[in-house]
Amino acid sequence: MLKLENLTATVGEEDEAKTIINGLSLEVPAGEVHAIMGPNGAGKSTLSYVLTGRDGYEVTGGSASLEGIDLLDMDPEERAAKGLFLSFQYPVEVPGVPVMTFVRTAMNAQRKLRGEPEISAPDFIKKSRELGAQLNLTSDMLKRPLNVGFSGGEKKRLEIFQMMMLEPRFAILDETDSGLDIDALRTVSDGVNALRSPERGMLVITHYQRLLDHIKPDKVHVLANGKIIKTGGPELALRLEEEGYDGVLGEAA
């Protein structure tokens, strides 16, 4: 499904461009959830921005494809329409644009890019009510401007709400656990787990093993210095928790 081969990427303007992703290879088959863990500065967030096509992140080598389609030549919105979704580590405030308006605009824009008809207003409202209830988001909250005045935990729940509304083929969750208390962590995880399906893949980026108790990964990769240096099952996350990155990385090096 998602296939990265020997990917290298830099961040920053010409002279000051720094290589952050440095020969990264990774494959997440459909139906699987993989976790990426790694110390600060390993390139975790950079990887999520490179894959989603943010300005200022330049791919200098290798390839990245989703279901065999090259991602790297597409604009961010085209990648989104192909089904790539990023749950942001720091969701952005969009003053003046209510959540519902925003999600509906996004949903219809994606459908348009895919050549599909728009969602009907009743279908949209029904779906947003159901999913809002699952995530403890009141209809009042969904009428407020996107992320403006929302707490950290509410913002993360809104990210998952958007994901569930948009039903992407592949989701990247960038530190979705940060800023969540225990109850919110469970709510968010339930939402993510509800989307697990044989057709969908996910990449869960996190610092901590805690999230992986709720969202059980099929594989765990350790990212350091811009590449995957170790891959294992869920037990690898537990070992990292016990021994720290230094212990595990020392062994790998």
Add this chain to the structure above:
Amino acid sequence: MTVSMDALKDKFRNPGSAELELIARYAMLPGSSQRERAFEAFAETGLPHRRMEAWKWTDFKAALKQVEASKNAADNAALAAPGQSVIEFTPDGVVLPDNVPAGIKLHERNEAQALGAAEEVPLGAMTAALSGRVGGLDTLIIEVNEPTEQPLHIVTRGDRGETNFARVAVIVRPGASLDLIESHLGGAGFSSFLIELGMQEGGAVSRTILQRGKTDEAQAITAVVTLGEKSEYTQTALAFGAKVARLETRLKHQESGSHATLNGAYLCASGYHADFTSHVRHGAPSSITRQVTKGAVLDGGTGVFQGKFLVPRTVGQHTDADMQHQALLLEDGAEVFAKPELEIYADDVECAHGNTSGALDPNQLFYMRQRGIPEAEARALLTEAFVAEALEEASETAQEALLDAARRFLTDSVR
């Protein structure tokens, strides 16, 4: 008129050909001492130009080499809905509605009334001197005697004429209220509208303005507003500019406890220039002014904001006033000029102002694009949300139409 053209010309310093045409037009009007006073005031400056401090960014003299007919018909998208009460000013005269809302009386005057502060604004003086017609209407007086709910519309429409000058005076009696909606649609080479609003104790006026023009037109919309005790004035304007367009408001808190809201938004494409200028005098204690002006400008467009609050020492105590201007430069080559001024002599006041200009936030744009919203659509949506704040206080009757006009512009022009 008994005065010769030469004598009239001599009152101006270096009149250009546009001014000569305006002088000739004045010479044909019936004589009136009031009109003469206005003309003298206009003669002192002539068409305002860049060497005058208050006009340094908006030069009517340079924009109006001649008074020429516009090549364009007026944009016909007025804010008025069918069946509503509309007063229409065209170069041929005024058309009054059959159905004037209850509580409102219209009086036609063919001689100018005493002007007061309109003379202090060059284009106000010019309009007062030239709005007359031989044997026709000079000023329309709108007398509001009761609280009224039906909106009253004013439409100015140039019909490819050379000029379209109109003048209105509004008298709001104690406790009366008016929902006034204006559509200034251009269509003449030079359009100028002067409105004087006198509000008596406890009066309320909501004034909602749409301005549209073309890049071969000059337009001025000048308002002189006086607020009586505990009166409330709410102005919301959306301007798309013209070759030059100036929306100037001079407002005076004359008695205590009055409340003014002066909001506006300008959206300028290439070749369009919109200027919001205001002067607010807190001439009585415990009065409130709230002003929010927002703008978004594309490559080759120009936005101007000049705002001034004047709070005299002896009369302006307990003033509460806030002025905000925020502009978005949507493309390289967009220009915005801003001059916010607070001139405060009273010592027990709360006055604040803020002035920013910048580009759209790349973080917001990326976030929206990641969700599948194409860049142009994301930019238009963010810009609409940005300017919408300045239109929140518009009359309910016209608010949706204003937002639609802004949305259509942004969807069509933002890339």
